[in-house]
Amino acid sequence: MEQKEDKLKEVISHAKEYGFVFPSSEIYDGLAATYDYGQLGSELKNNIKSYWWKSMVQMHENIVGIDSAIFMHPTTWKASGHVDAFNDPLIDNKDSKKRYRADVLLEEHMEKIRLKIEKEVEKGVKRFGDDFDEHQFRATNPNVLRNAEKIKEIEDRMRTSLEANDLEGVYQLIMDCEIVCPVSGSRNWTEVRQFNLMFSTEIGSVSGDAATIYLRPETAQGIFVNFLNVQKSGRMKIPFGIAQIGKAFRNEIVARQFIFRMREFEQMEMQFFCRPGEEMKWYEYWKETRSNWHKALGLGDNQYRFHDHIKLAHYANAACDIEFNFPMGFKELEGIHSRTDFDLKQHEQFSGKKLQYFDPELNQNYVPFVVETSVGLDRMFLAVLSASHKNEVLEDGSERTVLSIPPALAPYKVAIMPLTKKDGLPEKAREIIDGLKFDFLCQYDEKDSIGKRYRRQDAIGTPFSVTVDHETLENNTVTIRDRDTMEQVRVNIADLHRLIDEKVNMKTLLV
Ligand code: ATP
Numbered sequence: 001m002e003q004k005e006d007k008l009k010e011v012i013s014h015a016k017e018y019g020f021v022f023p024s025s026e027i028y029d030g031l032a033a034t035y036d037y038g039q040l041g042s043e044l045k046n047n048i049k050s051y052w053w054k055s056m057v058q059m060h061e062n063i064v065g066i067d068s069a070i071f072m073h074p075t076t077w078k079a080s081g082h083v084d085a086f087n088d089p090l091i092d093n094k095d096s097k098k099r100y101r102a103d104v105l106l107e108e109h110m111e112k113i114r115l116k117i118e119k120e121v122e123k124g125v126k127r128f129g130d131d132f133d134e135h136q137f138r139a140t141n142p143n144v145l146r147n148a149e150k151i152k153e154i155e156d157r158m159r160t161s162l163e164a165n166d167l168e169g170v171y172q173l174i175m176d177c178e179i180v181c182p183v184s185g186s187r188n189w190t191e192v193r194q195f196n197l198m199f200s201t202e203i204g205s206v207s208g209d210a211a212t213i214y215l216r217p218e219t220a221q222g223i224f225v226n227f228l229n230v231q232k233s234g235r236m237k238i239p240f241g242i243a244q245i246g247k248a249f250r251n252e253i254v255a256r257q258f259i260f261r262m263r264e265f266e267q268m269e270m271q272f273f274c275r276p277g278e279e280m281k282w283y284e285y286w287k288e289t290r291s292n293w294h295k296a297l298g299l300g301d302n303q304y305r306f307h308d309h310i311k312l313a314h315y316a317n318a319a320c321d322i323e324f325n326f327p328m329g330f331k332e333l334e335g336i337h338s339r340t341d342f343d344l345k346q347h348e349q350f351s352g353k354k355l356q357y358f359d360p361e362l363n364q365n366y367v368p369f370v371v372e373t374s375v376g377l378d379r380m381f382l383a384v385l386s387a388s389h390k391n392e393v394l395e396d397g398s399e400r401t402v403l404s405i406p407p408a409l410a411p412y413k414v415a416i417m418p419l420t421k422k423d424g425l426p427e428k429a430r431e432i433i434d435g436l437k438f439d440f441l442c443q444y445d446e447k448d449s450i451g452k453r454y455r456r457q458d459a460i461g462t463p464f465s466v467t468v469d470h471e472t473l474e475n476n477t478v479t480i481r482d483r484d485t486m487e488q489v490r491v492n493i494a495d496l497h498r499l500i501d502e503k504v505n506m507k508t509l510l511v
Pocket of ligand 1: 263
């Protein structure tokens with residue numbers, strides 16, 4: 001547990017030191033759960049977006065992309081159910097004035113009991129040594145059994161209360177578990193209330209005209225309200241998809257774990273419109289396709305797992321998450337939801353406009369069913385960054401920190417380094433950059449020893465470093481070093497473009 005927290009801390013400090021992610025408005029001590037992407041972070045983020053957009057939009061004949069406004073007509077959120085049902089149960093501690101998610105307090109309480117069980121098992125291992133039968137121990141030890149029973153009881157009561165929207169029941173459970181505020185240590189709690197996660201603001205300069213509008217909590221609704229615009233103007237035939245990348249906002253009660261849970265974040269969503277009755281086929285198709293998209297990055301197939309939802313959202317008839325093994329453990333990276341015809345039907349009802357498709361093959365009108373894929377761009381960023389961050393001990397005993405970012409996503413593709421700052425080497429290096437810069441983001445670096453420069457490029461994940469030396473001036477050859485193998489070979493300048501392209505082209509991920 002502690003090791004994992006250390007890993008996250010290391011990633012956060014590396015991200016700041018090298019210009020990937022900064023705390024937002026840091027000179028004012030930052031703003032909770034808000035971060036800014038720095039010069040390298042923006043490049044990595046753009047490359048992730050591009051990988052998604054190329055794969056989802058440009059390589060699918062029947063998927064198109066849009067960019068809808070963050071502000072939407074307020075009725076949109078009534079129709080979607082967000083005004084009435086996009087809530088988290090919150091509770092305040094009267095002494096510390098700290099606010100918590102009631103369900104998270106209970107989850108953490110159960111986690112503590114789980115840890116007690118693990119401690120008991122550890123004690124058993126110590127006591128019995130090689131003779132220890134863990135399975136038998138877990139099934140029979142009275143302390144383990146009592147604690148497992150406790151967890152089950154809390155889980156059952158929590159689920160029943162939340163499903164019935166019985167907030168008093170949730171409060172009673174917190175009292176019965178004798179949960180204390182981690183800050184004040186007291187049990188002086190307020191009642192549990194539902195808290196709507198949407199940020200609201202006012203539109204219109206004259207107060208009388210003012211109307212409450214919301215910052216969108218998901219990008220999906222911008223797609224639904226444009227369903228007919230896109231279908232008609234693009235002459236789209238079902239099944240087809242509409243994709244978009246954009247900001248979403250949620251007033252998360254407990255926002256933490258770096259960029260994993262923020263109040264302002266970015267989503268990459270695609271809504272796939274299909275015939276009613278065919279949604280499960282497409283749901284399975286998208287589960288597999290999206291899983292393959294993630295695995296193509298080479299971060300390790302065992303780093304991903306599916307988690308099927310047992311309690312489905314009001315709009316879904318099937319849903320699962322693709323979870324990633326973040327430094328904090330397996331957590332949701334992407335959601336895949338079969339949303340039925342819920343959203344389009346709701347918008348038909350609230351707008352009074354028909355949102356139907358005439359299917360020429362069936363010769364009938366219907367409201368299409370929808371399968372959604374929704375991945376958090378910031379969570380993708382954290383997945384790539386944390387899985388790539390490695391401290392390595394080299395053969396000669398020295399150490400290096402390397403970001404083995406998939407080359408197609410790396411911010412800089414190649415660093416060009418003149419061995420010295422004189423004798424025409426800088427000019428030659430710049431000439432090489434001029435030949436490469438149209439296709440690859442290059443960095444020119446002439447400061448410090450070559451060894452130090454290599455370490456710096458390793459730390460920012462640059463797949464190639466090219467050294468220009470005196471021999472270059474004689475025969476147009478350079479040394480190219482591979483970030484991962486650290487091998488150096490002498491090649492012709494004329495071959496550089498091909499060698500780099502072979503490794504960093506997005507095609508390597510897409511085929
Ligand atoms: P969680 O259970 O973690 O709160 P969710 O189930 O509410 O997530 P969805 O509504 O399915 O999330 O949103 C789709 C995707 O958007 C998620 O898979 C996640 O990658 C991303 N996402 C959601 N909330 C946040 C957030 N607060 N910060 C960053 N990314 C987020």
